[in-house]
Amino acid sequence: MTxxxxxxxxxxxxxxxxxxxxxTSYAQEQLGDVVYVELPEAGRNLSQGDEAAVVESVKAASExxxxxxxxxxxxxxxxxxxxxxxxxxxxxxxxFLKMKVGNSGQLSDxxxxxxxxxxxxxx
Amino acid sequence: MADANAETDLKQTxxxxxxxxxxxxxxxxxGYSMPVQYKAGIMAEHLHTRSKAGLFDVSHMGQAFLxxxxxxxxxxxxxxLTPSSFVELGLGRQRYSVLLNExxxxxxxxxxxxxVSEEDDGKLMLVVxxxxxxxxxxxxxxxxxxxxxxxxxxxxxxxxxxxxxxxAAVAAHAPKAAELAFMSAASMEFDGIDCHIARAGYTxxxxxxxxxxxxxxxxxARALLADDRVQPIGLGARDSLRLEAGLCLYGHDIDxxxxxxxxxxxxxxxxxxxxxxxxxxxxxxxxxxxxGPGRVRVGLRLDGKAPAREGAEIALPDGPVIGTVTSGGFAxxxxxxxxxxxxxxxxxxxxxxxxxxxxxxxxxATVADMPFVPNRYYRKPKS
Numbered sequence: 001m002t003x004x005x006x007x008x009x010x011x012x013x014x015x016x017x018x019x020x021x022x023x024t025s026y027a028q029e030q031l032g033d034v035v036y037v038e039l040p041e042a043g044r045n046l047s048q049g050d051e052a053a054v055v056e057s058v059k060a061a062s063e064x065x066x067x068x069x070x071x072x073x074x075x076x077x078x079x080x081x082x083x084x085x086x087x088x089x090x091x092x093x094x095x096f097l098k099m100k101v102g103n104s105g106q107l108s109d110x111x112x113x114x115x116x117x118x119x120x121x122x123x
Numbered sequence: 124m125a126d127a128n129a130e131t132d133l134k135q136t137x138x139x140x141x142x143x144x145x146x147x148x149x150x151x152x153x154g155y156s157m158p159v160q161y162k163a164g165i166m167a168e169h170l171h172t173r174s175k176a177g178l179f180d181v182s183h184m185g186q187a188f189l190x191x192x193x194x195x196x197x198x199x200x201x202x203x204l205t206p207s208s209f210v211e212l213g214l215g216r217q218r219y220s221v222l223l224n225e226x227x228x229x230x231x232x233x234x235x236x237x238x239v240s241e242e243d244d245g246k247l248m249l250v251v252x253x254x255x256x257x258x259x260x261x262x263x264x265x266x267x268x269x270x271x272x273x274x275x276x277x278x279x280x281x282x283x284x285x286x287x288x289x290x291a292a293v294a295a296h297a298p299k300a301a302e303l304a305f306m307s308a309a310s311m312e313f314d315g316i317d318c319h320i321a322r323a324g325y326t327x328x329x330x331x332x333x334x335x336x337x338x339x340x341x342x343x344a345r346a347l348l349a350d351d352r353v354q355p356i357g358l359g360a361r362d363s364l365r366l367e368a369g370l371c372l373y374g375h376d377i378d379x380x381x382x383x384x385x386x387x388x389x390x391x392x393x394x395x396x397x398x399x400x401x402x403x404x405x406x407x408x409x410x411x412x413x414x415g416p417g418r419v420r421v422g423l424r425l426d427g428k429a430p431a432r433e434g435a436e437i438a439l440p441d442g443p444v445i446g447t448v449t450s451g452g453f454a455x456x457x458x459x460x461x462x463x464x465x466x467x468x469x470x471x472x473x474x475x476x477x478x479x480x481x482x483x484x485x486x487x488a489t490v491a492d493m494p495f496v497p498n499r500y501y502r503k504p505k506s
Contacts, residue, residue: 032160032165032166033164033165035453035460036428036430036453038429054482056429056430056453057165058165058166058359058453058455059359061430083428
């Protein structure tokens with residue numbers, strides 16, 4: 001399993017041809033208290049950069065973009081009842097969706113953990 | 124953060140360094156660098172204010188005096204620009220009002236206080252919105268009679284303390300604060316510092332707004348924050364608190380196109396003024412009072428968990444768009460999303476079923492009474 005990070009503060013954990021996607025701890029901290037998460041239905045085909053999900057904090061709505069192409073195979077139903085889990089466990093139990101990787105070549109444009117950490121420090 | 128130059132152009136309030144020390148996230152707001160939240164976060168700050176007491180820096184708001192030869196002259200000058208009665212305003216009493224344009228639209232909403240002391244006869248103290256200061260002040264200067272002048276106060280901070288424990292926390296330093304009736308004000312000492320304290324606020328809770336000398340603002344804030352009951356609260360929770368209280372945010376829920384009747388703030392118009400008119404836009408406003416306005420601000424409750432924000436369209440179920448959301452978000456005390464918006468009067472009745480269109484989806488909602496959370500303003504016990 002390899003985990004990648006995007007400049008939009010998503011993490012993408014790839015195992016075989018399935019990518020699990022969520023937002024990083026830095027992202028949840030910036031958002032503040034999450035009160036609602038809108039997730040895509042299984043079967044939806046997303047292209048890199050498409051709006052994949054929306055996170056609503058008390059203050060504002062923020063889009064989450066697909067970091068790679070692929071087909072949604074599962075959304076995390078737990079977040080419908082427990083949106084605050086995004087704040088509590090963003091890089092674990094509060095994953096947003098699983099995608100079937102459509103173009104694995106796009107993964108090489110993403111950052112590894114060390115590069116992401118360095119990136120966040122520049123913000 | 125991204126644009127360091129833009130940050131340095133922002134004005135700072137006298138409490139800026141304290142906000143930073145307290146770990147606030149500072150954001151640009153109305154030309155000022157202001158705390159949107161502290162470490163606790165908006166949700167916790169909101170709930171703390173409802174259960175104990177929150178301290179808000181509202182020093183970005185404009186403080187000014189209208190100064191004339193006597194109360195009646197100054198009051199009449201302000202009445203010429205607003206639909207409220209000020210001639211009858213008692214000593215130490217405060218009133219919410221609006222500045223109107225010629226079309227009866229709202230230039231700004233403001234709080235007006237008649238000082239308690241006879242020595243200040245002829246003065247009215249104003250508090251106006253930060254983003255409207257320049258417009259308001261120019262409006263006054265262009266229209267005030269020669270014997271009434273506007274004096275802008277630049278050397279005082281404004282600190283709000285709100286919540287069920289707020290007045291007790293303030294009274295520990297300024298005992299006279301506990302004696303104030305709702306919507307009244309007086310000058311008093313807070314640990315020996317000369318303050319002007321009004322029992323009012325923008326949260327629906329009991330509490331005060333304190334005008335304090337800029338140089339003493341930090342001492343006042345620190346003294347209050349040393350009390351376990353009092354936590355610092357940012358603009359994020361200030362917004363969610365006022366939304367639950369059903370209170371308007373200028374530039375969103377009311378603006379230069381909306382009249383006080385449409386904005387459902389007719390409580391700012393006292394009987395004499397409604398009948399006499401004699402204010403800008405009186406023809407429109409009196410007609411709206413008589414026949415009802417075309418549209419009106421209403422409260423909205425969503426059935427689901429997804430919030431609807433400002434700009435979301437309001438539609439009839441499976442039907443056409445009939446209005447727009449002007450404020451909306453998650454209400455921490457209610458535990459659900461709420462909103463305000465404008466609707467044609469015929470659809471404004473409580474319980475009317477509607478849909479709010481968010482990202483192309485129609486979310487079921489109903490017209491709801493405001494406030495969404497009961498007001499807990501202080502009422503003096505009858506003796």
